[in-house]
Amino acid sequence: MKKVVDTRIVNHDGEKITIGNQQFKREDILLDAPDFELLRAGDPVRVEHSAKSHTIFSVKRIG
Known part of the structure; x- marks a missing residue:
């Protein structure tokens, strides 16, 4: 089951983005x-992510 959340990027250090308290590399985002x-x-x-795990399907800028 996918969950869609509108949020903000907490930090981006060039290699990883931080969303909430989790960091993700580009290759961590599946789609x-x-x-x-x-x-x-x-x-x-x-952000589209799995409701049961920390799997991220997509991250798209909005606004």
């Missing part, structure tokens, strides 16, 4: 992250 390299702390994003 889509078209703006991964351009994301910055504070950017609004829509």
